[in-house]
Amino acid sequence: MAFSKENRKGTVSGIIFVALVAASATYIAALGPIKHLGISPLVVGIVIGIFYANTLHNHFPKTWETGIVFSGKKILRFAIVFYGFRLTFQQIAAVGLEGFLVSLTMLATTFVLGTWIGQKFFKLDRDTSMLTASGASVCGAAAVLATEPVLKAEGHKAAVAVSMVVLFGTISMFLYPVLYAAIIEPASGFLHMTPQQFGIYTGGTIHEVAQVVAVPASIPGAPVEMSNSAVIVKMTRVILIAPMLIVLGLYLSYQAKKTGAVAGAVKLVIPWFAVYFIGMAGVNSLIEMYLQGGGAAIADTVHTLIGKINVIDTFLLTMAMTALGMGTRFAKFKGLGLAPIYTALGMFAWLVVGGFLVTKFITSVV
Template identity: 75%
Template sequence: MPFSPQKRKGTMSGILFVAIFSAAATFIAELGPVKALGLSPLVIGIVLGIFYANTLHNQLPSEWETGITFSAKKILRFAIVFYGFRITFQQIAEVGMDGFLVSLIMLSTTFIFGTWLGHKIFGMDKDTSMLTASGASVCGAAAVLATEPVLKAEEYKTAIAVSMVVLFGTISMFLYPVLYTAIFENATGFLHMTAREFGIYVGGTIHEVAQVVAVPFSVPGAPEEMANSAVIVKMTRVIMIAPMLIVLGIYLSYSAKKEGGATESVKLVIPWFAVYFIGVAGFNSLHLIPENIVHIINEIDTFLLTMAMTALGMGTRFSKFKGLGLAPVYTATAMFAWLVIGGFVVTKVVCA
């Protein structure tokens, strides 16, 4: 037990150590050039954590490991639950059925396609394939973090998935404004996109929430409707992570039972933190808590997520990456192509 009398001091020291790294990540994320790139503290946190894991890891007391593990596992679940304070059911209703359908189609197809491609075609293990697919299909690093406990995956697999989110999410942030101004805005026929359609396209296909917010602001003279549609559709995708994880848990239990024999009793994997996440979002929809308090809760939650991401980075050793080769890059590239091209087609068809 991490807080047993023998381990309590080491656990607290480890948690404090992770918190100091996370504070540094938060500070760096607010610096002008970094903020302009749309890099969240979560992403910077895992980079700092990986740096520690591969340089200073052997220089610190081993007793602190329990605190680092606690941050990566327990604090993570708590933070995912309180992520629900960022969403209301009213926001989802505002964007209408078009945004909901685009979110649902892109999430399900990207996750299934990415998992199949990574595992069956490029030879990655199933956990890494699913983690990489969850990051691309739902909400980037936060989705990878939420999926990791359901799969009980190792830290380095999570780091691989997050690195793919960072790479292709950053590319998206620069590519989409160029696509709109150079092609979609002034095109005729099927290639033309209204500001609302482009907003739905952005929200339905770009990885991170911060990147989705950044794209409309990178389009010269973009109307407010574009940004609003993008953010609401993105938050619709975010809330879908809960039912996705529940379905994933049922699938994993069914697969384990099938592989172990029909008579074998297999415990159903239900990610209760995902259920609580929906409950918190529902409670937030009632607007019982003042907006300034919700803002403070979200700031604290972002810091807790940064701690979880930093701790996951601290468990990542480059030596574990041997043998994977370029399979994660190939998988993430294929998913990126589907998000950009397939997402465009899906958006146009649904919004027609």
């Protein structure tokens, strides 16, 4: 037990150590060049953590490991629950049925495609394939973190998935402004999209929330409706992570029974932290309804408080990602080769090309 009498001191020391490293990651992520690239503290944290794991870990007390593991497991679940304060059901309603359908379609198809090609064509193991697919299909590093405990995957596999999110998410940030010029500027034709359509396309296909925000910001004169649609559709994808994880838990239980697992050893895998995440988003939605219905006098105070909760939550997620990196040794990557890159590339191609076709079709018929 992490906080048993013999482990308590080491656990607390390990948590403090992770927190200090996460604080450093937060500071680095706020620096101009890093911030401009849309690289979140979570990504900086895992990079520092991996550096520590492969260079300095032998120089620190082994008793701290319990605190590092606690940060990567328990603190993670707590942080995912409070991630719900970033979302409201009103946001989903605001973008309309077309935005919701694009989000749902791209999430489902990307996750299934990534899992399938990873295992079938590139011989990746199930966990690495699913973690990589979750990062591409939902919301990048945060989705990988949320999926890892459902799969009970090894930390280094999640690190591989996060690295793929960083690689192709960064490519998206440079590619989509070019696509904007090719898609928006033509007045007609198959490639043409309205600003709102392009916003739905952006929010429905780019990996990280920060990257979705960065794309309109990097396009001179980008219409407001494009930016708003992109962010709202992206947040719709984020909230869909909860039902996705619940379905994944049901699927894993079914697979365990199908493969003849010992009766009684097969348990229904329900990620309760995902259920609580939806509940927290519901609370946030009720708060927003109250503020709009008659609580305008305290709106600024409440929004400030929620903003502080989100800042703390981001820090806790950064701690979890840092701890994940601290458990990642390069030796564990042996045998994977280029398979994760090929798998992530296949999903990226689907997101860019398939996402365009899906967005055009849904926005034209809904």
